[in-house]
Amino acid sequence: MPRARRRATRSASTRGRARWAYTRINTAVALLEHLASLDLTLPEATQLEIERWLAAGPSTRYEVRDFLVWTARHGHSDDLLVPHRGKAEPEGIDEETHWDLLQQCLHDEDLPLDVRAAGSLLLLFGQHLTHIITLTTGHPPQPLATLLTRLVDQQPRQGWSGNTPSTWLFPGTRPGTHRSASSLARALTGHGIPIRASRVTALVQLAEEMPPAVLAPLLGLHVITALQWRRRAATDWTAYLQARQRGLGDR
Template sequence: MKVLNARIDGQRTCGPCAGHPDPYACPCCGSASSPITGDFCDRCAVADHLTALLHDLPARPDAQLAPLREALMAAESPRTVLTWLRTSASARLLREIAVSGRTVTHADLDACAVASGRGAAKSTDYLRRLLVAYAILPARDEYLAGIEHHPARMVALYPHHASLLRPYVRWSVMPRARRRATHTPSTLGRTAWARTRVNAAVAFLQHLSSLGLMLEKATQHHVDRWLGEGPSTRYELRDFLVWAARRGHSRDLEVPIRGKSDPEGIDDAAHWDLLQQCLHDEELPLDVRAAGALVLMFGQHLSHIVALTTGHLGETDGHLTLRLDDTPIRLPGPLALLLKRLVEERPRYGWNANTPSTWLFPGRRPGAHRSTGPLARALTTHGIPLRASRTTALIQLAQDMPPAVLAPLLGMHVTTAQQWRRRCGTDWTAYLQARRRALEAGRQTTIW
């Protein structure tokens, strides 16, 4: 690899640029040299590092990675690529997999993540996102894959419980996760749901082992005492015990269902003021305004908001629509203008600029949308209480629409919509009668 020497006292002292008429110009293309390398411009330095990283590869991985090499050399933000090539463990991992002679696969990256600990898992995740963004690897549901990999790690750590953990995950946890994924995109919360249940099962089995007991010998006393000595997440053991009893692995053991307190909303005037602020206050960041408006108007979870793409937007009769599930929603004028601005002014820096993306809220990792954590903190910082705002929005919507209409509109289960209806205590007799009269008269009513 070429020597990338730094500036010393304003002059180049060695390397291919020594004696170059412009000490701060790249000798390859004449562009301004990079403050990172000192000699070459960012783009030429990227080409140099790629040559060093991916030289003399076997034929199959070399052919597979050729589009990646070309895309990185033509990246809109070469400095981001240069930093990744120079400092990232995921770049070194790519080299290690490629020199083996095999084409890179999801299975290879999964094996690296499982075998090498949490730090390697982050590196492989970063590399995977980069390869998927450039179509080197096919896209897959990473949250669903995470649900599959976690039990494998737990079985590797506790092989003496494998005879119970493997069938529990195979016949109880995974089928439900896959069924949900066919209807709505997986989220981090769904991954946490599965991991918590598996972790609770492992912890209880470990507790029984410390007492010298097998699961079939456990009594209700053991369950109650274990639940009372730990955090509330232990109540997720209920799912495992129900499955075990049905399969004859244990007695019928009970775990109380934890009651959920009703979420508290905000008063209507404050809710309206916050919505108007999101729609019209130019001093707020654009992404905060857009996300806050979607929470305050449609009661959406942030995990659903950050996963929205330009494909969720459409146009009907000259009006912008938003599709949260199957039914396009005609947006009011101020929100339509806000989302149009969001599409036009999405940040184009780092990997956002380098990888193709249709996210309304793009993130910093290759091809990824923004994480919910930073966005939640930004909303809270600007005075938008997420849970209370969402509660008030859903109550107001449940007052205006019956569950059969609300559920497909917002992408929620009809049972959830019925729960919100019961909370607001609305009688839908008048609505249904008006709807029936309109249908009999051959007219169509506008739901939104």
């Protein structure tokens, strides 16, 4: 909760952050209920009992780690160890498909303008949809300025939207609000733009071309996150070269 409060002072809370907090709180409650069913209190819990509980349930149980670190630090339990939950490496799309989609977003007049604009931001800069929907008319970067300017000029001007000043690039259905990430996600996927894979490929390609110290402030990433993408890019490039060498050797 202190961590969530600190984040809330820096920026508005999001659904993802709320879910993050709920998951950890509910996991801590589930562990305490499990111990109570065994007539055990938290100070009586052993490392073996914690490991059995972790192994018997879903991987979300590993989110109890923060809680047990806190209880040990404040003397409410022994020093019980919970490893970090492993994360699968996110998959991207192949480079040819990535650039085909980007060209489609930039030039295909048959696509809705909002899909073209959001898709270009996703495919070029690897931005989260939660960031894209908060962009304003003061943000358009080159080479997207022309496309985004058209998006602003073609926003509907009837009803409340015609009488309500708004600087959102992607305005919502309620006055003064931006569009929801879920609505934009449905529009993108409905036109064949895979969100997660597109973002992964864009970030890997950017990380290949610039150092983390440049990439982080450019995209609003933490420098450690930018460093992780740099390492991912190096790994992917090495794997590509090895595959090419094997292919040439088979000829």
